[in-house]
Amino acid sequence: MTALGFLYPGHSAEDDYPRIEQLLGSDIRVDLVHxxxxxxxHRVDALYETGAPERLxxxxxxxxxxxxxxxxWACTxxxxxxxxQxxxxxxxxxxxxAGMPASSTSFAFVHAATELGVRRVAVAATYPKDVTALFTDFLHAGRIEVAAARSAGIVTxxxxxxxxEAEILALAREADVPEADAVLLPATALHTASHLPALEKHLGKPVLTANQVSVWExxxxxxxxxxxxxxxALFTREPIVQV
Structure with missing residues (x-):
C-alpha cells in the first residue's frame, strides 16, 4: 500500500481525490487534510497568505x-x-x-508536462488575468512555453x-490553439476528475488539470x-490521436 498525502485548501473540489483514488484501481491510498x-x-495577497508556512x-x-x-500542497x-524561487x-x-518528500501543484504541472514531452501549452484558467499571468510566468520559469492563455475572471x-463539464470544456476550447501540445486547467477548486476522457476527446490532445497532476506528482x-x-494521457503516457 502506498499512502499519498495532500494538503488541500478549504472545501471546493476535494471529492476529486476519492474519485481519483477509485480510478487508480491499485494499492494506492489518498489522504486529504484541509x-x-x-x-x-483569487487575489495575489490572499493566495500568498493561503500558502503561509504556519497554515501548511x-x-x-x-x-x-x-x-x-x-x-x-494541492493549491496551484x-x-x-x-x-x-x-x-x-x-x-x-x-x-x-513533514519529514517526507514534498511538492506542490504548480511544480506538478511542470513535471507532468515534461513527462509527456510537452513544451508548448494553452492555459485555461478560471482566475483573474493578473493571477493567470503569474501562472504563465511560472511555467516559463519551468521552460514550458505558453502559446495562449484564457482567464475566466472568477474571484472565488x-x-x-x-x-x-460544459463550462470547463467551453473554457478549454477558448484557450486552445493549434500550436499548443496540451491544455492546462490550473485550479484545484475545479472538478475535473470525471471529465478528463471527454476533455481529451474533444480537444484531441492531452489535458492536464490541477487535481489530476497533484495525484500524479x-x-x-x-x-x-x-x-x-x-x-x-498523463496516466497512460500514450499520445492522444488527433480527430
Missing part, C-alpha cells in the same frame, strides 16, 4: 497520523504566486516540517467549484507509476 484558506479570493504546518500534523509517504495559486522555498519548508474558489515522489486511462 488547510485554512483565510479569505476565499498545521495541516502536516494530520498527515503524519495518516501514515502518508509523500505530501503535495497558493504556490505559483510566490514565484519560482519562492515556490521552491515553500516546498522545501514543507518537506522539512467557491464559484469555481460550481462549474460542470505524489505518485512520482513515491516512485510509483500507475496506468489509469480514465485519468487521461
Amino acid at each position: 488547510t485554512d484558506i483565510g479569505e476565499d479570493a 504546518a498545521r495541516g502536516v500534523q494530520g498527515l503524519r497520523l495518516s501514515g502518508a509517504e509523500t505530501v503535495v 495559486g497558493g504556490s505559483f504566486v510566490r514565484g519560482w 519562492g515556490a521552491h522555498e515553500q516546498v522545501r519548508a514543507l518537506a522539512r516540517t 474558489a467557491a464559484e469555481v467549484a460550481t462549474w460542470g 505524489a505518485l512520482r515522489l513515491a516512485d510509483r507509476r500507475v496506468n489509469a486511462p480514465a485519468l487521461g
